Amino acid sequence: MAGNTFGHLLCLTSFGESHGPAVGGVLDGFPSGLPIDMEALMTAMERRRPGHGEFQTARNEADLPEFVSGIFQGKTTGAPLAFLIRNNDQRPADYKKMEEFYRPSHAGFAWDAKFGFHDHRGGGRSSARETAVRVAAGALALQLLGKFGISITAYTGQIGNVVSHLSPGDVNPVIVMDSPLRCPDPLAEAEMKILLTGLKAEDDSTGGVVGCVIRGVPAGIGEPVFDRLQADLAKAMMSINAAKGFEYGDGFAAASKKGSEHNDPYEEQEGRLRPASNHAGGILGGISTGEDIFFNVAFKPVSSISKPQLTAGKSGQVQHLSIEGRHDVCIVPRAVPVVEAMAALVIADHMLISGKIPRNIL
Numbered sequence: 001m002a003g004n005t006f007g008h009l010l011c012l013t014s015f016g017e018s019h020g021p022a023v024g025g026v027l028d029g030f031p032s033g034l035p036i037d038m039e040a041l042m043t044a045m046e047r048r049r050p051g052h053g054e055f056q057t058a059r060n061e062a063d064l065p066e067f068v069s070g071i072f073q074g075k076t077t078g079a080p081l082a083f084l085i086r087n088n089d090q091r092p093a094d095y096k097k098m099e100e101f102y103r104p105s106h107a108g109f110a111w112d113a114k115f116g117f118h119d120h121r122g123g124g125r126s127s128a129r130e131t132a133v134r135v136a137a138g139a140l141a142l143q144l145l146g147k148f149g150i151s152i153t154a155y156t157g158q159i160g161n162v163v164s165h166l167s168p169g170d171v172n173p174v175i176v177m178d179s180p181l182r183c184p185d186p187l188a189e190a191e192m193k194i195l196l197t198g199l200k201a202e203d204d205s206t207g208g209v210v211g212c213v214i215r216g217v218p219a220g221i222g223e224p225v226f227d228r229l230q231a232d233l234a235k236a237m238m239s240i241n242a243a244k245g246f247e248y249g250d251g252f253a254a255a256s257k258k259g260s261e262h263n264d265p266y267e268e269q270e271g272r273l274r275p276a277s278n279h280a281g282g283i284l285g286g287i288s289t290g291e292d293i294f295f296n297v298a299f300k301p302v303s304s305i306s307k308p309q310l311t312a313g314k315s316g317q318v319q320h321l322s323i324e325g326r327h328d329v330c331i332v333p334r335a336v337p338v339v340e341a342m343a344a345l346v347i348a349d350h351m352l353i354s355g356k357i358p359r360n361i362l
């Protein structure tokens, strides 16, 4: 398997390069009969699209998916959903130096080691331009899940050392939607803006954390032992460019807790048994418990910075390299819809596997 296809029953194949004519995808296994809300799909694309934010890359792309298969009379047909997203605003001259130098901590060095050469313009296939495809496919999966009462809200939980202290259960999707940095906590967001303004002026960058909460997933999805729900979520999140870590439920903090602090004892509520707390993050034994599923994804600082870095070129000469081009100061706000999209693909896939979503929803 060449690594460009993701999923079990609902499979996304993505293709395209940052400075090629287009990126695009084929989403196969999607149920027939779902009316597609193109406006909602474009809202998702708009949230990731480059070129319209103070701390974002200035590359300006419309990110308009053109569907060439899988939709008839506004509804999915069950055939592969295939779409193209044209690239219109490339500036390859920005990458001239990359013929001589590898960008420290971008993908060029490793891609050359594997493939022998790669399209150095915009990083080629290693560019997060590819994540536009995930958002288009994920927006379709989100619409499908919405029919079955499932909602997914990703949000900015941390930028640099500024942390939002809201717990996942308190995250309000409306506030996140309206926030320029996709942060549910307006006080933290104000501090994040100050931090990013300073870093932009210093030609530097920073990382952060995207949180995500999935509500309405019924108990019983996930396929032990290798396709545990958290294993598939982890793979989906760690496949996003610049992702450095994944944790769900109490995550790494669970390591230092006592059993008596971490356990979720059961109680009867309205005639059914439920855990009284949710340190598990909605998954036990690889299977959903019916509680909210929540997780965090850590992202590294953007590697392409114009602050000079001392680095050796391909012929060995050491030089102060200042990266040119149009780059994000912090990718976290633009990664929010990507995390949402990948989570939607995983949950929709497992809902189909378990039969909780039928293949025909007419």
Ligand SMILES: Cc1cc2nc3c(=O)[nH]c(=O)nc-3n(C[C@H](O)[C@H](O)[C@H](O)COP(=O)(O)O)c2cc1C
Pocket: 057, 105, 106, 107, 123, 126, 127, 128, 131, 240, 241, 242, 243, 300, 302, 303, 304, 326, 327, 328, 331, 334, 335, 338
């Ligand atoms: C939404 C998004 C936007 C990104 N924007 C940039 C960018 O403008 N400049 C950059 O150097 N890296 C950017 N990245 C990160 C690179 O794509 C990533 O570091 C590169 O592919 C190498 O992969 P790795 O960091 O996972 O090893 C972005 C990532 C995401 C998810």
Ligand SMILES: C=C(O[C@@H]1CC(C(=O)O)=C[C@@H](OP(=O)(O)O)[C@H]1O)C(=O)O
Pocket: 018, 049, 050, 057, 058, 059, 061, 090, 091, 094, 121, 122, 123, 126, 127, 128, 129, 130, 132, 241, 325, 326, 327, 328
């Ligand atoms: C184009 C997008 O983001 C790009 C992601 C990216 C990277 O290295 O990942 C580097 C930049 O590419 P370029 O130098 O070609 O403008 C970003 O603009 C996009 O997200 O659609």
